[in-house]
Amino acid sequence: MKAFCERLIAYVINFIKRKVRMQEYEDIIKAEELVLELLEDEDEPLYQELKTLANNSENESSKTRKDWNKKDTEEIHNIEANESFMDLFLEIDTRAIRTPKYPKSTLEDFNVGHWDLYPYKGSDNAEKRVKFLLDNSNKIIYARNACKDVQKNAYVAIDFGTKSTVVGIWQNGEKRLLKLGSDIQTNPKDYENPTILEFCDIDSFLNAYYNKEHRPYTNYEDLIIAHDAYHNFKESSSDEPNEFYRFFSKLKQWAGSNQSISIVDKILRESEERYEIKSIFDEDSYINPIELYAYYIGRFINQMNTGVYINYLLSYPVKYEKKNREKILESFEKGLKKSLPHGVLDKHQLSVEFVATEPAAYAISALDKYGFYSEKYAESKTFYGVFDFGGGTTDFDFGVWLESDKKGKEFKLVHFAQGGNEKLGGENLLELLAYNIFIAHIDIMQQNNICICMPNFDVKTPGGLENSILRNAPTMQARKNLALIAECLRPLVEEYFNIDNIKKLEQGLDIGLDPASFSVTLENNEGQSLSIPLDRIDFNKCYKTLQKRIHQGVMGFFEAFRKASDYMQGLDKLHIFLGGNASRSPIVVREFLAIIKEKEQESKEKLDFTLYPPLGTKEAISVQKKLGVYEHEGHFTRVVTCKSGVAFGLLECRKSSKIEIISEIKEDDEAGFKFYIGTDRMKKFSKIIDKGVFESKYIDFLDYMSDNNIDIYYTSDDFGASNQLAIKDERVKNITYTAQDFEEDYQVKIKIINANSIVVGIFDSSDKLVEESEVLELN
Template sequence: MTPLTLQDLTPESILNTLADIETEFTYVITQHRYWEILPAPDQPPVAVYDTEKHVRYGVQPSKLESLYKENPFLILKSWQGTVLGTLETATGLLWSNQVVTLELSRDKALEALESATHAGCRNWRLPTYEEFEAFNTREGNPNRTENRLLRTADGSESYFWLSDPWRVDVNGEWREIDLSESGYIFAVHEVCKEALERSGFSGLALLLIEKQWQLATPDGKASFLTPQQQESGVAWRSLTLLQLMHLLAERGESLRVDGRVFSFAPHPAFALLSEIDYRPSRLPKLEKKDLTDPERGLWELHGAPPDKLRRWQLVARNPARDLKSYPVAIDFGTASTVVAVQTDTQNALLRIGARDYYAPIEPQHFENPTVVECLDFPTFRETWTRTAYRPAHDWDWMRVGHEALAAWRDNPGETKVLTSILPKLKQWALRGPSAPRLRLTDRLHGTEVEIPPLTDRRPVRGEPLQVSPDDPFDPIEFYAWQLGMAINWRGRGLFLEYLLTFPIKYERAQKEKILASFARGLQRSLPQTLIDQGKALVDFQVKEIASEPAAYAAAALPHLGLAATEAGLAYAVFDFGGGTADFDYGLWRLATPEEVDKGYEEVFEHIASAGDAFLGGENLLEHLAYQVFCANLDQLRAKRIHFTRPLDAQPFPGDESLVQPTQAAQTNTVLVASRLRNFWEGKDAGFNEPQLKIQLLDANNQKQEVALRLDADALDAYLRTRIRTGVLVFLHELARAFRTLEVPEVHILLAGNASHSRHVRALFTTDSEDWKALITETWPDKVPFSLVVHAPLPMDKEHVYAPTAKTGVALGLLRLAPGNGVLLIDHVRAQHDEAPFRYFVGRLRRGVFQPVLTPESPYGQWHELGAVADGVFNLRYTQSLRARGEMREGDGELNLYRYHLPEAEPGQRLWARPVAPGVIELALGMGGDAPSDQAPHIRLDLEALKSR
């Protein structure tokens, strides 16, 4: 039958669709009288169903085939046993001496055959001479006598028989054409031959049923389709067509006619409803018990009329019964996302977008790639913007997670695939309105999709979501919906409380936009029948409660066997992720008596934070690709191949002709970076070949073969230097964080997948010369405390839910969830509700950057930057913590903004104050006298400046 889909997962739509199935089944089955019944779509028929008599005949074509091939002749009989003719199995011709029983001349015989009807068949004919001769002489012909004559209809013998064109003397073995001479007639018919040629032995069996015939061996010892083989027709006669569909489905049988097969699952609604979770999200398919067991049932059918449910043998379930009071933790990462769910017995980790949910679980499966793959955008968008809750999406339109990443990595040279995939969603979320737009090209149609900047569209608490075709496509909302479908799976329950983490340096506005996208996507994964009940949306919430490194510390410290102390165990987290490196410093202590009275047992005090905005695994990979491009400029210029430049990379002379924001340039960077991943992630530095042979896109989007030179030593030296810079900054910030605290030791926790890097391992090996040099640079005199380095938490195949360097953030977030007796005190955030200012702002003095505003600068306080010369001030700014040391002019991370102030009078100074994590205000004033709030000033968004 025509495949049917559920456009909306509401009780009415589901039942209407099932009614359509019944209507279509009724129409189709009544178009043909006889149907073959197959035990499975690809197996031989076992029976034939007569739709007029409502009788099932238990014929098995395989038995007919055996009977046919083992006997040169079979006797054709009526249902009652009357002999009708002889079937010659070698030719498939049906022979009968009963069509015309008289001895006639050839002309009279032809005239008689033209009007004759026998065995329900017309159009009998004379055999050709060759057909007759083969029939007459074939061994085993039951119509031949001992005298080698053929029998007539009354059983007597005859010499003379008519063929076309000869009259044959079967005894004298001669033939003659004499139209006046007479003979008897063995007429032939091709009805059996045609059935065999059309549908094989199934077709012949169907013909026997239709004609009410049976076949038997000449000795009568074996036969096909006797009345005893007929199944009881009484039970089948009493069935309605819907009951018949139920019965066929229960037996797992299919119907076939004219070569077309109509299949039925083990339940009439099963074919449609079994994939209700699998089709949109590749979750396990439903079994019959999920649809019919009184203790299970479908959320989507809640509220449906009971009589209609009984008609389809379905069970509805109130989704409110499956609401869980536990929180869900989501660590939304640049490269991968981890989801942890609290249950009655344990904290579990989830796989999202797995190719096979029945495959054995391994720890790395819980690192769900933050990747979206676009295959059929127009069809996806039509469905996605039509229905708010659980739209009838198809995984083959748009997918995420492991399968999307597999397409990315399994096709490193296929640009059609790469341009259909959007990785690093988290970095896309940070792009401002002035940043170049990202584009996807769907794989099926080649439709180009421009992705607008992320906006804050948080749903109104307590009110149902509305969608429309005018909604912008938000890939984070879709990714969050897929997460929600896996979280709110009917085998697990429905969750209303979601906790997210963010890097320390994220602005509130950035976090609010991401939280809004997650709120929309996660809410859309709830069933409509729950939303209709109202109360759930009041309790639904998506919120941030801790930073990523703080959450990691909450999981890692207990897992390492450490314990909180009254004075406080000092820790420092080096969280080296895909997008950034975050540094977190704090104390883990036992609760005070006052805190115990409030229900807390232990406390994490966050005393300082820092980070390196560009030290991320994916960013370093992009830098490696950029370095390879820069080492092969002559080739790229000759073939007009463009590429992109990382935000913190140094430009080169003439780069404007090669560095472009086009999709081709982005694709080229992705292609080269993907081939360098093993070099970045491997334990050893090196390449099998000194060249990278690869196809890249030129300025006309045509593929060009290039052989890029590779310098493993230079690339590895870059990695070592860049990571060492980040580690040195981490240690300097550690020294600042604990300089006023008397702690005996500080536990350094290495987190994030990039912390497995060979360079990180080498730099944090405490007995190495590298480590000793870092310590000396940080503390030239003496380290005031012991430093205990803990390697990244490894994967444990025996305990797959144990925290790792990546999953520890989500698991720690669950530990920090309200009600668990763990208090998180953020001294940094307590100073103001917003994240700290994250830039260094100042000017150059003798070629060295002199910061005036720093991440420690309080919001709203004016600071003098310096004199304005000739109406221009060269403002310098950076996020790099290296600004605390000596950062010189020309540094790739030091940015310039030429601020024109034609109105500045001689002697006036430029003043600045931070007002948001990435925003400052500037005003003119005199030296030593800060501008008043009424003085003219402008607002400068440093993040927007950097993305121009």
């Protein structure tokens, strides 16, 4: 029956082609659907007719076989088709991901063959050769079982980032990076794939996507990602209505929230209709941007020229709650599964797993590239700290590197503490500068009825600007204007704030840059595009803003280290590795060196700190040469940088690696409470409840009730643990709970509900709960 069904599918497709003259991939989908309907009804006349045709054809084809001994390993199907039919299959990946068209030999060479022609249903013999005889030309084309191409011992690492995503592959003992999108490969930056989607025709894409279980006939022109989408975003016209909303780059932020977002595509941008990207927890959502991005990663990886990859290693974000992490993993698994050819999962298991945090994965690369993978370090403990300064967040990781006592392993990395700042990121700093520049030009902005949204940073807005700086429900124009000003300032931060110009700014000297050279086209509330000069930019103020925020982040790192040092028995030296693209800024190194000098002077015990530049920079290469560990990696797809180091580190987390990974912070542990909670004491934030706790019981907060209005101060910044953070600092927030009037000797306690929520309880003198608040969300 199995062989009959396979023959029947071929004949039904042939029959329908004659009837409807298929021209596009959508017709193949329809043909498959009709085949399934026919197979369910054996009384259907067409079913009986095709059964007879199929049996007759089997008899005819068996007569033409030269070697009757091959009848169990070879199948022949007659099919009425022409060159255009062959082109459809040769261009399947060209249409899906813009790769070059497959050569004709893919179909005509009996040692090659095409995945999408193979009758996957029930095909349990990977060596079975399936071929089709084209009736009108007597040409034979070949199908290929994708199970023959499964790379069982290869691994794919995916570092899913806020601004960009890096994909690395380990195969046959070698590691390399993968680019998504355009075929032009020129420099290492091309392998930092922008985390962005461009929606062009959502209905067309989703119809194709959901119509086929594996390798659907999607069209790249309907949904574009990565480099191509980012290029189109930069070239998009402000004159087109709703143009901004057909690009979506907040994938990681969306996954960490419980929010829905409205978008448009090219088709709907001039109408009032919208598509909704629902919360990542909404099971009914049919647009999951992470799943779609993962699907494209899979399509670029799993091609007939490269094979099928089934082992995927992912980094997981430090700050996300367990339920959010699980949904991210689930989304990646769905998308990657969709990209695999039919039949592969009948015989093989797809493995998609979180294996390390981003800073821990980077630590592996940094320890290796700075020479710690050496016998001379096998007998000692190497304590490390990672300052991973990325686009959206800054993450810390602390641990120890030492020899492994496990068979088959050489070193082990034990990481036992982490932390970070969920607002301190390179892209967020650009938004902060854009916000400040907007305020500096507020009169011009108000005259032209131009507004912006709040930056992704803790800031205090001056009074009277509520109609210009939109805090709640910002408009498309407000979001776009903030992004455009930020993009305008990018060269200032990434190019002009180099070490020489920083020294000049600190000495009050000119850096040779004219503020009048900065201008940007913004959109007012009526949708008009206006060119706005930004000639009031104060470069020294911009530098001071960056310096202040980075200084706060570095202070947070050392506060987190202070807590982590309790686990570091025998600590006499900490090796600090800078990671993430934002750590390339010379401001980061200067702030670290200044604070290290202070810490070494303050330390009662002899404690040394060694700071290592971000991998891939000329400073890093200089240090590696001094240490005698520099290795020229050859092609830049193999170069480990401060960005690609996470992906390369993930590849070393595979089970066959010589490195053993031991985490005291389990991947499946629930994320701890995100905030320090305290009070106002001498105009400073005084910590009472620690960050990271997850207590199911009440914790003491105040042992008195002087007033029924209870002020609760909180901050997510690790510097909050020092009790030196000014209460008026932007990082400190406040929530007030109003209780009933109670006696002064009543106590206030707080219970942690989840990573962002608390409940306040009032207890009498006998420690009995007399009042309990509703759940209070801390933002």
